[in-house]
Amino acid sequence: MxxxxxxxxxxxxxxxxxxxxxxxxxxxxxxxxxxxxxxxxxxxxxxxxxxxxxxxxxxxxxxxxxxxxxxxxxxxxxxxxxxxxxxxxxxxxxxxxxxxxxxxxxxxxxxxxxxxxxxxxxxxxxxxxxxxxxxxxxxxxxxxFERVAEAVATMPPDEHLNISDVASTRGMSREGFIRWFRRNAGVTPHAYRVARRLNRARMLLATDAAPAEAAAEAGFADQSHLGRHFRLAFGVTPGAYRRAVRR
The missing domain is CATH 2.60.120.10 (Jelly Rolls)
Structure with missing residues (x-):
């Protein structure tokens, strides 16, 4: 610690x-x-x-x-x-x-x-x-927060579903769904998915997973892919965060 x-x-x-x-x-x-x-x-x-x-x-x-x-x-x-x-x-x-x-x-x-x-x-x-x-x-x-909650509830845990398929469940076009989601949640569906993966990686790092392991389990292409997004969102590298907070 x-x-x-x-x-x-x-x-x-x-x-x-x-x-x-x-x-x-x-x-x-x-x-x-x-x-x-x-x-x-x-x-x-x-x-x-x-x-x-x-x-x-x-x-x-x-x-x-x-x-x-x-x-x-x-x-x-x-x-x-x-x-x-x-x-x-x-x-x-x-x-x-x-x-x-x-x-x-x-x-x-x-x-x-x-x-x-x-x-x-x-x-x-x-x-x-x-x-x-x-x-x-x-x-x-x-x-x-209700409008935000309504928007994020449309994003299924299965990230293999493309945005067009998610949009069709609400009777919207892909472009219409992206506009609706951003208007209500403040972010695009893609940005929300990235943020959700970052939270998964952050949790793994805090419990002592190595950055490469956290990247793979959270759905990032590789460690550098995680590192870029992690620094942009949280201001530090995954390795620095892990050293500071791991249990």
Missing amino acids: QTEANAQPNAAAASSVWQYGRRGDTIEQAIWSGDFSLPLSWHFHQQIQITAVLIGRRHFLAANRPVTVNAGEILILPAGLPHKALGIENDRTLSLNLYLPHSADALRKDAIIVPTPRWFAGRMTGGLVSDWAMTTLMRSGQCG
């Missing part, structure tokens, strides 16, 4: 890269510090993501909605919501992502921004933060 996983984020410790690690046994974290960052590609997580901005601001697209999170605020993204982090340029920023277990009830909520609780910096234990994030989502009353 990396010693940085249990350290409080601070500008001196973090460099201008994503630093992944673990906070306890069940929660992954990622720290960003710097004044320049390329955007990350569309992806989603199988956990609730919270992004606490400590210095500066972060910009996102959550499905089709632009979101800005300022210092002193936390963005809560429900599991399964496609999103992308936009780039940072000449804007000193320090932020912390936590990836939290969730209940099924939290899945159909929309992304929300809330003030950072006073207790947050000193009491980031897994159970407390997870319970707080789920309770906050459930109380928000924002249920804008």
